[in-house]
Amino acid sequence: MEVDYEKTGLKVGLEIHQQINTSAKLFCNCRPELFKEEPEITFLRRLRPTQSELGQTDPAAFFEFQKGVRILYEANRATSCLVEMDEEPPHPLNREAVETVLVAALMMKCKPVDEVHVMRKTVIDGSNTTGFQRTCVIALDGEIRVGEKTVPIQHASLEEDAARKTAEEGNTIHYRIDRLGIPLIEIATGPVIKSPKEAEEVSLAIGNILRATGKAIRGLGTIRQDINISLPKGALIEIKGVQELELIALAVEYEVNRQLNLIKICEELREHGLNEESLKEDFVDITDVFRQTKCKVIRKALDKNQQVLAVKLPKFKGFLKRELAPNIRLGTELADRARFWGRVGGIFHTDEMPAYGVTAEEIEHLRNRLEMKEQDAVVFVADSPENARDALRAVVERGREALRGVPEETRAPNADGTTRFMRPRPGAARMYPETDIPPMQIMEEHIKQVNLHLPELPEQKLQRFAEEYGLNEKLAKQVLNSEYGELFEVIVKESKVQATTVAAFMTETMKALKRDGVPIEKVTQTQIRDIFNCVGSGQVTKEAIPEIVSWLGQHGGCTIQEATKSIGLKMLSKEELNEIVESTIQRNKTLIEERGTNAYGALIGIVMKEVRGKANAAVVSELVKQKLASFLTSN
Numbered sequence: 247m248e249v250d251y252e253k254t255g256l257k258v259g260l261e262i263h264q265q266i267n268t269s270a271k272l273f274c275n276c277r278p279e280l281f282k283e284e285p286e287i288t289f290l291r292r293l294r295p296t297q298s299e300l301g302q303t304d305p306a307a308f309f310e311f312q313k314g315v316r317i318l319y320e321a322n323r324a325t326s327c328l329v330e331m332d333e334e335p336p337h338p339l340n341r342e343a344v345e346t347v348l349v350a351a352l353m354m355k356c357k358p359v360d361e362v363h364v365m366r367k368t369v370i371d372g373s374n375t376t377g378f379q380r381t382c383v384i385a386l387d388g389e390i391r392v393g394e395k396t397v398p399i400q401h402a403s404l405e406e407d408a409a410r411k412t413a414e415e416g417n418t419i420h421y422r423i424d425r426l427g428i429p430l431i432e433i434a435t436g437p438v439i440k441s442p443k444e445a446e447e448v449s450l451a452i453g454n455i456l457r458a459t460g461k462a463i464r465g466l467g468t469i470r471q472d473i474n475i476s477l478p479k480g481a482l483i484e485i486k487g488v489q490e491l492e493l494i495a496l497a498v499e500y501e502v503n504r505q506l507n508l509i510k511i512c513e514e515l516r517e518h519g520l521n522e523e524s525l526k527e528d529f530v531d532i533t534d535v536f537r538q539t540k541c542k543v544i545r546k547a548l549d550k551n552q553q554v555l556a557v558k559l560p561k562f563k564g565f566l567k568r569e570l571a572p573n574i575r576l577g578t579e580l581a582d583r584a585r586f587w588g589r590v591g592g593i594f595h596t597d598e599m600p601a602y603g604v605t606a607e608e609i610e611h612l613r614n615r616l617e618m619k620e621q622d623a624v625v626f627v628a629d630s631p632e633n634a635r636d637a638l639r640a641v642v643e644r645g646r647e648a649l650r651g652v653p654e655e656t657r658a659p660n661a662d663g664t665t666r667f668m669r670p671r672p673g674a675a676r677m678y679p680e681t682d683i684p685p686m687q688i689m690e691e692h693i694k695q696v697n698l699h700l701p702e703l704p705e706q707k708l709q710r711f712a713e714e715y716g717l718n719e720k721l722a723k724q725v726l727n728s729e730y731g732e733l734f735e736v737i738v739k740e741s742k743v744q745a746t747t748v749a750a751f752m753t754e755t756m757k758a759l760k761r762d763g764v765p766i767e768k769v770t771q772t773q774i775r776d777i778f779n780c781v782g783s784g785q786v787t788k789e790a791i792p793e794i795v796s797w798l799g800q801h802g803g804c805t806i807q808e809a810t811k812s813i814g815l816k817m818l819s820k821e822e823l824n825e826i827v828e829s830t831i832q833r834n835k836t837l838i839e840e841r842g843t844n845a846y847g848a849l850i851g852i853v854m855k856e857v858r859g860k861a862n863a864a865v866v867s868e869l870v871k872q873k874l875a876s877f878l879t880s881n
């Protein structure tokens with residue numbers, strides 16, 4: 247659907263989390279690194295929200311608690327100690343991390359706080375061994391310029407990263423605590439962003455500032471963005487943990503569509519005379535309808551002596567298959583809820599029937615059993631009686647919410663930019679002071695010092711790229727916004743390769759390779775520097791760069807020399823090149839006699855076809871010109 251974003255009253259705010267590269271973690275001396283091997287240590291904990299949290303009405307926390315979820319933590323000694331295991335109090339704040347946030351904050355004109363106080367933020371999913379995440383505000387109330395717009399920065403904070411989920415089996419979740427305690431910068435903007443495109447631009451601008459500190463860790467998962475989206479008649483939705491910049495605009499666009507569609511559905515349902523009381527928790531056991539069923543999911547449940555439970559949603563016919571965003575229907579939203587609260591695999595509903603092996607006869611039977619009218623819809627699940635009931639309760643609740651409009655939720659991103667229900671939005675008062683860590687003062691004098699040595703701002707750099715390297719504004723911007731923004735100058739200075747060649751590589755070539763499925767993220771910055779040094783010294787031609795990058799991406803840990811050797815990209819010697827040009831001229835005598843010096847273009851084409859990637863184009867051109875001239879004079 248085409249949307250005029252100005253008219254919708256859309257408001258978007260971003261929270262950007264960037265891992266920073268310090269020599270130790272935030273509250274201990276462990277290395278901020280992840281490990282791939284089998285864990286040296288594992289320990290089991292039961293999820294147990296503390297008293298103060300249960301006092302608040304955080305339905306998700308209480309639910310997780312009731313579920314009796316167990317967490318298996320995985321660790322090794324190099325990346326975690328007793329602090330991550332919550333067996334030893336945290337050490338004082340890592341000064342290097344505070345300093346990095348301070349630099350970024352001052353670049354965004356934020357005002358540093360006098361004293362840094364570490365707070366605890368309730369975490370309900372077991373991703374922190376303590377049951378809370380430590381966070382502290384370093385500076386407040388700044389702003390950045392993005393194009394013509396001034397975007398307020400609410401705060402720049404320092405947080406500890408959480409453990410990462412590695413597996414989930416039944417009631418046990420596996421978390422690896424190597425990531426726990428890695429410092430994160432958190433930057434929160436005011437809710438002033440008004441379109442998907444603008445959301446992407448603001449995110450880019452903040453990312454550029456964070457990278458300019460020189461301390462941003464790169465790679466997938468090192469930057470995570472939370473997007474808060476609200477529409478006047480819709481709701482505030484938080485999309486948590488978007489990792490790819492390219493998905494930000496899309497996620498906003500889809501969320502606006504989702505909300506507009508839900509608002510429309512709400513209006514239509516109400517026009518049908520429905521209200522929240524129309525939906526009742528009257529669950530009907532329809533197991534007998536499916537005694538002979540060919541539906542595999544239901545068959546499996548019945549074999550385990552489980553049941554099929556159904557609920558009627560009056561006048562909902564057609565609404566459940568209504569698309570809210572690509573492949574997300576109202577039915578999908580009911581299913582998400584059923585999975586979350588009922589631990590079921592999914593739901594069936596009559597808008598998509600007959601399907602999945604459920605026959606028209608079975609549906610007819612079901613209609614009679616539930617005394618369905620033409621405009622009604624029915625949702626049914628096959629699971630244990632307890633799970634089935636919880637699932638249908640959640641379905642009815644979501645149905646009632648559809649009559650109110652858009653429910654407030656925290657949602658998780660899918661790979662295509664759409665989102666799925668993650669959990670209800672947590673209550674507001676989730677912060678309380680961390681008493682184990684003394685406050686840290688930030689002195690006036692110190693701020694002055696940092697201010698004197700702030701890194702160049704991205705907009706200044708943009709201007710300099712244009713002036714010093716002759717890049718046009720568009721290309722300069724693309725370089726700066728690319729992942730290799732910092733590398734550009736280093737390469738141009740050390741390799742002496744033309745700036746526009748390096749710039750085109752960092753923007754177009756890398757993008758094209760990524761599109762073709764080359765794992766470019768596996769090619770390190772050092773390797774890229776090596777490639778350009780080889781180009782600069784004439785060992786490799788610039789035409790060969792894509793092939794080398796592609797080979798290195800597929801062969802992790804190899805050198806440029808191994809790459810060129812393996813793909814047969816040895817540069818031709820002067821003698822070899824001479825020979826090729828000479829023989830090309832001999833083979834094309836007739837052509838040269840006919841066209842004279844005009845044969846040059848055709849000859850170059852023939853020679854380059856043979857030597858591409860193995861010889862410098864300028865050298866070839868010069869050589870062909872010479873040989874052609876001497877051939878013509880001697881004949």
Ligand SMILES: [Zn+2]
Nearest residue numbers: 274276326327
């Ligand atoms: Zn540690």
